[in-house]
Amino acid sequence: MSQFFTTIASLRSFLKTCPNKDRRVGLVPTMGALHRGHLSLIERARQENNYVVVSIFVNPLQFGVGEDLDKYPRTLDRDQQLCQSAGVDAIFAPSAQEIGAQAQLALRSGITQVLPPPEMTGVLCGRSRQGHFAGVATIVTKLLQIVQPDRAYFGQKDGQQLAILRKMVKDLNIPVEVIGCPTVREPDGLALSSRNQYLDTPQREMATALYQALRQAAALFQQGIGDRDRLVAVVRNFLATRPLIAVEYVELVDALSLQPLDSVFDALPDASDPNCTAQASNPEASSNASSLNSPLSNPLSNPLSNIVHEDCGAMLAIAARVGTTRLIDNILLNPLFLSESKPE
Ligand SMILES: Nc1ncnc2c1ncn2[C@@H]1O[C@H](COP(=O)(O)OP(=O)(O)OP(=O)(O)O)[C@@H](O)[C@H]1O
Ligand SMILES: CC(C)(CO)[C@@H](O)C(=O)[O-]
Ligand code: BAL
Structure with a gap:
């Protein structure tokens, strides 16, 4: 009770x-x-x-x-x-x-x-x-x-x-x-949010583009591209074709310090932060990892391989109005994993 x-x-x-x-x-x-x-x-x-x-x-x-x-x-x-x-x-x-x-x-x-x-x-x-x-x-x-x-x-x-x-x-x-x-999502990928209730049917359908756009960037990153301008551009270009969506920002920042990054690979761990220095052998943290199928995910070849805490690394973040409703979403880009619940 x-x-x-x-x-x-x-x-x-x-x-x-x-x-x-x-x-x-x-x-x-x-x-x-x-x-x-x-x-x-x-x-x-x-x-x-x-x-x-x-x-x-x-x-x-x-x-x-x-x-x-x-x-x-x-x-x-x-x-x-x-x-x-x-x-x-x-x-x-x-x-x-x-x-x-x-x-x-x-x-x-x-x-x-x-x-x-x-x-x-x-x-x-x-x-x-x-x-x-x-x-x-x-x-x-x-x-x-x-x-x-x-x-x-x-x-x-x-x-x-x-x-x-x-x-x-x-x-x-x-x-x-x-x-x-981790972010929990609707089956079509939209991040659950109390404010989703404000969306009418066409807006709700279009809102799914936010996560789709982030996934486009994640796919680019899986090919080893960590450059800010390219990741931001792919998100902006995707959303530009959605008339009900007005983008407020698309930014790549360090997930812990929130400082802008030129590249995902600039998101270096803070050695003094225990959240960021857990070893990849930590079973709890490793179980959160989803493979990126990328050469970069090889821990041995990767200088960031000891970053296993789920909110370390780079965060690619969006805020946008869908109609009059302001929504936010983000994904974490990390050579070891994306800390994302997959759409069911
Ligand atoms: N989809 C989600 N997955 C995981 N955590 C979430 C999700 N949505 C909200 N939370 C978390 O729940 C906590 C309470 O959030 P809140 O009550 O503001 O809900 P909300 O859905 O984020 O509402 P809003 O529409 O105001 O953004 C916060 O820590 C928030 O990050
Ligand atoms: C953390 C919080 C409950 C503080 O009011 C709020 O910002 C939220 O719901 O995310
Ligand atoms: N979940 C964040 C609450 C707010 O936007 O005010």
Whole structure:
């Protein structure tokens, strides 16, 4: 039975009743309107912890003025049922007042903020969504303080967010392990997203082009081409033929630092980062690897062969409007594997 909490005090009391010895708490932060992407995070948290907490909070701090805060889908009853079936122990669904985050940052929310480095927030989505990642970092810090989990789970679909939260946890010495989880897709490849609900039928059909375009670039990479301009061009050319799609950006960046790359092969591992230096013999990491059938995937001939963590390497990322709906997607390009769920 999933317990349901709307106050910080009641959630904390519940967590205190969980036996401390061998207690492992996994937190899955969400904005609700749960789908199979969220469920994959919950499933992973279930496997790795003995208590799973899911937070459901549509966070005003991370919405800009004119964005979709008011119309963002809110499906709490259904979310509760899904959490129940997925074996979630506690759902935390506070009001904005309870969490102390009533207003958007741009409207002077009056809250102490966590500001990620501008180098990471000034690129990709940060260019058009000013203040968004400060809003995310601030609320995630609050959730981590409230729940104090051992592990927190985030999707690779929001790759910039994942990189920024990894950096935040490291820089602020927050005692939690950030776990990145692969993007879950519809059978035609579209990344699951709560905002897909905004698409009408023609838009939904065309939205699948985002992933198809990324796959074109992945195919080029499989031939050993890591050059930024060529990878970006193949994505842009593919999308240019889709009238309902307006591209905001297509960029190749380092998946951890988010800095622009001229080539996939410039995404060198950070030797000080244990996430990036796990050996290829690590069975868990190796099992995530999907062969690229490329000479580059030969670990012996490849200087990046020790990069096995699923969100290291280069990230080829897209943001685009499909009609009026803004969608994002990305793939990881890494000589050893693509960290992607394949379309079913
Ligand atoms: N398709 C997906 N696969 C894996 N994880 C996902 C997927 N979609 C969302 N997530 C992850 O779920 C967590 C909660 O995301 P959120 O509630 O914003 O859902 P969303 O579908 O990303 O919504 P939005 O439409 O706002 O982008 C985030 O860590 C996000 O990366
Ligand atoms: C991490 C998060 C729950 C913070 O509000 C949100 O940005 C999301 O759903 O990705
Ligand atoms: N999953 C990211 C939430 C947002 O776009 O606000």
